[in-house]
Amino acid sequence: xxxxxxxxxxxxxxxxxxxxxxxxxxxxxxxxxxxxxxxxxxxxxxxxxxxxxxxxxxxxxxxxxxxxxxxxxxxxxxxxxxxxxxxxxxxxxxxxxxxxxxxxxxxxxxxxxxxxxxxxxxxxxxxxxxxxxxxxxxxxxxxxxxxxxxxxxxxxxxxxxxxxxxxxxxxxxxxxxxxxxxxxxxxxxxxxxxxxxxxxxxxxx
Amino acid sequence: xxxxxxxxxxxxxxxxxxxxxxxxxxxxxxxxxxxxxxxxxxxxxxxxxxxxxxxxxxxxxxxxxxxxxxxxxxxxxxxxxxxxxxxxxxxxxxxxxxxxxxxxxxxxxxxxxxxxxxxxxxxxxxxxxxxxxxxxxxxxxxxxxxxxxxxxxxxxxxxxxxxxxxxxxxxxxxxxxxxxxxxxxxxxxxxxxxxxxxxxxxxxx
Numbered sequence: 001x002x003x004x005x006x007x008x009x010x011x012x013x014x015x016x017x018x019x020x021x022x023x024x025x026x027x028x029x030x031x032x033x034x035x036x037x038x039x040x041x042x043x044x045x046x047x048x049x050x051x052x053x054x055x056x057x058x059x060x061x062x063x064x065x066x067x068x069x070x071x072x073x074x075x076x077x078x079x080x081x082x083x084x085x086x087x088x089x090x091x092x093x094x095x096x097x098x099x100x101x102x103x104x105x106x107x108x109x110x111x112x113x114x115x116x117x118x119x120x121x122x123x124x125x126x127x128x129x130x131x132x133x134x135x136x137x138x139x140x141x142x143x144x145x146x147x148x149x150x151x152x153x154x155x156x157x158x159x160x161x162x163x164x165x166x167x168x169x170x171x172x173x174x175x176x177x178x179x180x181x182x183x184x185x186x187x188x189x190x191x192x193x194x195x196x197x198x199x200x201x202x203x204x205x
Numbered sequence: 206x207x208x209x210x211x212x213x214x215x216x217x218x219x220x221x222x223x224x225x226x227x228x229x230x231x232x233x234x235x236x237x238x239x240x241x242x243x244x245x246x247x248x249x250x251x252x253x254x255x256x257x258x259x260x261x262x263x264x265x266x267x268x269x270x271x272x273x274x275x276x277x278x279x280x281x282x283x284x285x286x287x288x289x290x291x292x293x294x295x296x297x298x299x300x301x302x303x304x305x306x307x308x309x310x311x312x313x314x315x316x317x318x319x320x321x322x323x324x325x326x327x328x329x330x331x332x333x334x335x336x337x338x339x340x341x342x343x344x345x346x347x348x349x350x351x352x353x354x355x356x357x358x359x360x361x362x363x364x365x366x367x368x369x370x371x372x373x374x375x376x377x378x379x380x381x382x383x384x385x386x387x388x389x390x391x392x393x394x395x396x397x398x399x400x401x402x403x404x405x406x407x408x409x410x
Contacts, residue, residue, distance in 0.1 A: 042331075043331075115330075118330045119330050119331055121327070121330065121386055121387060122326070122327035122328065122329070122330025122331060123327065123330075123331075124327070124386075125320075125323045125324050125326065125327025125328075125386065126247075126248075126324055126327060126328075131388075134387065135387070135388060135389050138387075139387045139388075139389045140389050143389055143390075157410060158409070158410075159408050159409065159410075160408055160409065160410050163403060163408045164399055166390050167380075167396065167399040167400060167403060168403065168408060170380035170381075170383045170384060170390075170396075170400070171376045171380050171400065171403060171404070173383075174379060174380045174382075174383025174384070174387075175372075175375035175376050175379045175380060175383075176375075177379075177382075177383050177386070177387065178375045178378075178379025178380075178382050178383060179375060179379070181326055181329075181330065181382070181386060182326060182339065182340070182343075182344045182379075182382065183336075183340065183344075184340050184344045184345050184348055185348075185371050185375075191372065191375075194369055194372040195372060195375070195376065198368060198372060198373065198376060198404060199376070199403060199404065199407065199408050200407055200408060200409050201407045201409070202404065202405055202406045202407025203364050203365055203368045203373060203404050203405060204363070204364065204365065204405050204406070205362060205363075205364070205365050
């Protein structure tokens with residue numbers, strides 16, 4: 001698709017030709033290109049130069065919009081998976097948590113997405129810019145989606161009012177990250193179901 | 206201490222002089238040196254050459270014992286924190302989980318240890334040798350300590366027999382790792398207490 005579009009521009013000035021696209025469209029195409037490259041070649045394959053070339057955008061634009069290739073990679077990742085992370089609200093919190101957590105486990109165990117997110121989280125541990133981007137573009141909005149749904153359930157009397165929804169996020173999605181990043185036990189739908197049962201019913205007799 | 210010991214050896218052949226130490230002692234001293242270096246300078250400061258020099262051991266011995274500097278770093282880390290991870294058994298699972306999880310949170314938020322373990326887990330995401338060492342020398346034995354204590358509680362009727370203790374590990378210690386590696390909410394004793402309360406009592410009304 002990108003190829004065709006480039007061919008319609010002036011061959012000698014493809015960037016000027018493509019520069020007429022609205023900024024939001026360019027941004028979307030850059031994010032799509034970065035996500036595809038992340039899934040194909042991992043974090044190491046993401047440079048401003050290569051992503052700009054693939055998206056037919058100016059390298060300078062990328063420098064202006066993102067503080068580092070890692071920050072671009074995170075935003076690209078979140079855009080690519082945002083739909084998967086969305087929450088249904090059927091009115092039944094157990095049902096909605098189960099559907100969401102099954103989708104999340106499928107995402108984390110996908111051949112490309114799982115290692116890509118593990119690599120991004122890993123790289124953030126030694127890169128303060130990437131850590132800031134991880135929190136801003138991924139961890140924080142992802143938490144918020146879950147907290148909003150859990151608060152609704154609290155208002156409907158399905159979760160005790162004294163429970164902090166943020167802690168529930170760590171005990172459901174955080175527990176899945178633990179199995180992704182420190183793998184030792186299976187990360188599968190049975191695990192997701194056990195997480196939800198333990199929390200909703202409690203583990204005491 | 207190491208200095209003094211080296212001075213008692215033949216100055217020109219310190220390694221041969223130190224080679225008389227039993228292997229278990231050398232191993233212990235190498236692990237101590239590596240842990241100290243890890244806490245001082247992070248994972249990047251750990252090379253076989255530098256650790257060997259600090260421990261007064263032969264570089265060849267280190268190559269023989271560990272597949273990579275990262276594998277050495279993990280074992281050093283686990284040795285250094287093993288005591289903190291040990292479990293009391295007072296007969297009251299809530300009390301013992303609280304004591305252990307408070308100690309674990311203190312460890313993860315210590316100025317040196319927290320970033321060191323975050324870096325190690327991070328580096329393991331792109332280094333298969335390090336990932337294998339992480340699982341073998343850290344994740345697996347740490348899980349086992351907790352699972353053993355939880356099984357005892359199950360046998361004493363303090364935890365339901367149908368609960369998988371491995372899943373509880375992800376919902377307590379894994380949840381703490383989630384706040385360490387994807388920081389967005391505080392990692393403190395209040396959080397540890399909320400983790401335990403949610404799980405023991407359940408989050409439903």
